[in-house]
Amino acid sequence: MTDVAKKTDTVTLTIDGIEVTAEKGELVIRVAERMGIAIPRFCDHPLLAPAGACRQCLVDIEGQRKPVASCTQTVAEGMVVKTQLTSEVAAKAQGGVMELLLANHPLDCPTCDKGGECPLQNQAMTNGRADSRFKEHKREYEKPIHISSQVLLDRERCILCQRCTRFSEEIAGDKFIDLMDRSSGEQINVYRDDFFGGEGTGDGQAGDGEGDVPFNSYFSGNTIQICPVGALTGEQYRFRARPFDLVSTPTACEHCAAGCSMRADHRRGKVLRRLAGDDPAVNEEWNCDKGRWGFQYQTADDRIMTPLLRDARTGELREASWSEALLAAAEGLTAARGNGGVGVLAGGRLTVEDAYAYAKFARLALGTNDIDFRARPLSAEEADFLAASVAGVSDVTYEDVENAPSAVIVGLEPEDECPILFLRLRKGHTRKKLQVTAVAPFLSRGFEKLGAALVPATPGDEARLLAGDPAVAAALAAPGALLIVGERLATVPGALSAAAALGARTGARLAWVPRRAGDRGAIDAGCLPNLLPGGRPVSDPAARAEISLAWDTEAGKLPTAPGRDTDAIVAAAAAGQLGGLLVAGVDPSDLADPRLAEQALDAAGFVVSLELRHSAVTRRADVVLPVAPAAEKSGTYLNWEGRLRSFETVLPTTAMTDGRVLEAIAALIPSNHPAAAQETTKGISLGTGDVMAIRRELGTMPPTRSARSVAPAVAATALPGTGEHEAVLATWRQAIDQGSLLEGDDVLAGTARPPVVRISRALAAGLGVIDGDAVTVATDRGAITLPAEVTRELPPHVVWLPTNSPGSTIGRSLGVTAGAVVRLTAGRPGPVLASSEVTA
């Protein structure tokens, strides 16, 4: 016998008479699964820690006195396992457990949303008894109770597998639901006053009683998806369809830069629900509630279905045919091109293909580099940073985040601004060694759940901290450490320069995390005033030549001067210097100064809006062209990693992509190049009508040979001084807020975190307010009044407000951005400011 060295990290066991090799520590149920042996189970979930709560997975293991739960039993050398397929004992044990589970299970299948895709239904059929011996009265609870405005809980159906509570605790960190009570009264519920001797309201609806804490987790939808019975259901999908009615299509989420893969289920031309897709590299099996439920905008009443044209006589928008509207758009844009030029605001919600169409349209049809996708406060430094450190780079992945020893997060609240990145960070923190350092004004709920160490930062001070704070430098010293910066750093002069320099100095890899799904793709597609597609600098003649070649135009035809960014476009338009604006899905209230943006739209000679729903832009546009929402087109997003998230059409409709509309307009725009002057009737051929054609064009574009531009080196500025009752404003957007894609979705809005104004202890003492008192934050433009929440770690002169939540719209009400100095008063505003207060 040759002595074969046995690998010490594997064991050999027998399952149902078949010998199999498994890794040490693997669970019996997983090994069986790999072999194609299905052991029935409820509580077991590959991404949750083993619990052994339901006992459905019992198997017979030789040498064990009783059947063993295969979802908690790890493999051992020489183990002999017999499942229900080969062992009477296992089959009988499983049948018994099933009978007990069904003893108290109501006969709800006909009305239950899970019916038809229910693991309990299915496994009762495959592994249960044909009849029940239980004749007694079943346990009764009040039928479904709202544990949040979105999630309903039917405790009669619950089999107490604790998947939901384990998800909430282990993965999301939101321990809002838990097992309560004892014995046969044991149940899942939210924390309620009446459980702890309080009064409660007794109406079963969470959140109404004083001490009730509703299930307002950003990730609550995942519990509905993994509940193996119909105990947890969602308000939106309630009773809408049966699984056999639905056509399922894999797709990608259009909301944030996390890039979750999803599954959209539609019936009769309407998407009825969306589920988290299974993509281990990105979202694993989870998504956030915004992605799961935030798709009502597709069917909103104010969706634009036909082209609209401003009637010269009445000044009102009227419906028009496509040919009329396209011609009007082309003529108006051609005239505007010769009359000061056209600025393009592309917005951050475009697919890569559509963004590329805008980039190409701006350069070829409008002859300008005045194009910017950034619909938020921004800076020129940021554009340089994006060109130098982000375009075309995909250095950091989710896996890197999970396995990193340390991560410094600046200008980003991961839970609010990139929920799946937050889940990965949390996985790294709870299961591996990740230590998070937050450079932030205070430890938000999300950072607390990441066990983050705080480097307290007054907004505007991040640049100095990145350049010189010892804690930040120490955190990045470990090999594999990550520096994760958010898009909000754009408003801090010098911060992105300092981040790039710090990355270079410490060797830490840098990841830039924007907020919207289309942001990252728009950079690589060339929707920036300083970048052509593929991260090619506008100012580099060689880069321009490459693009001319790819676009089949004469060299020298492309505009050479770097263009204006969003702020400059808005300012130029407001000053009457621009002939026209071409606006994709941009909401003026997202820009640094919404009032100026609206003035710009009013002042611009000619405005073309490509939109889904009526907005502040369409109200001011001369031509409005309807475009397809994500579900009705195919496309690709680039998530923050730079990973392609391609998706195909879910609902085939006649709605057109932005690229197709732009191609149609371009075909009617005469080329403005002198060489083509003689044949002015010939329009410009953009070639962006078909998503596949764009993908081919992008795919065949050779990588650029021009040198990457150097990172910006902008100096940090000093913090502004604050007087008494003045503070520096910190702000970011909460995950569920008044974003235009969530507008009108009241059920989802009900799970948002209540807007508060967070003030430091020093400010609270100065104003004489305690938690819950009204505090007014004011600028010269307006004021916002919200209940105060005194926040311990906030630096003394900092106040925090949500950027765009009910009662707190920073840009619109205050006209400032983070880092500005605001005035604070206790109570509601006096009569002068009250008039400018938007909502309270």
Next chain:
Amino acid sequence: MGTFTGSFKGFGVTFAHMFRKVVTTDYPFTPPTPAPRYHGRHILNRHPDGLEKCIGCELCAWACPADAIYVEGANNTDEERYSPGERYAGIYQINYARCIFCGLCIEACPTRSLTMSNEYELARDSRQDLIFTKKELLAPLLPGMEQPPHPMRLGGTDKDYYLGALDNPGTSVGAERAPWSESGTEDAATAVDADARPETAGTLRRPGQSAKEAV
């Protein structure tokens, strides 16, 4: 000769038939009565207080081999209740251009909401009219019934309805032969005798003739 006897032989068949029982029916003047369990058009039955028995579960649609049934469930509220329990059929349609009258839907229905009547006169002159909705399918309100939406009158919970249904079945029992089921459910139990039976497509009587005379 052979021709002569041959024709008599042929007439013999004719003559013999003159003394046999007639199988021709006088349809449409006298519509024949089908067998008691004949599979005719469907009925959506009611509870004794008028609430709908259908819970919008779609099991009938699931069972249907012809894909003839379309159901969309909806949420009952205390303010607006159409059936006991949480769920009712917001939309219910049977497409008689597809239905093959197999009765599998009846077997699938968990609440005995769906039954089949004996009515067979389903010809219509457009496809659209062949799609019967809740309006056509719901059983009429018998005496003592109330038009939903209204609160549960028979007890506090849906269980009271389902447990009581054994002794108090509403319109489910005898629905096949109920007078109203013969003539379209819209017309309530008033149409008891054959003369009052409204004319559906193709049942025009000869002028002045009663249904009995037509026999």
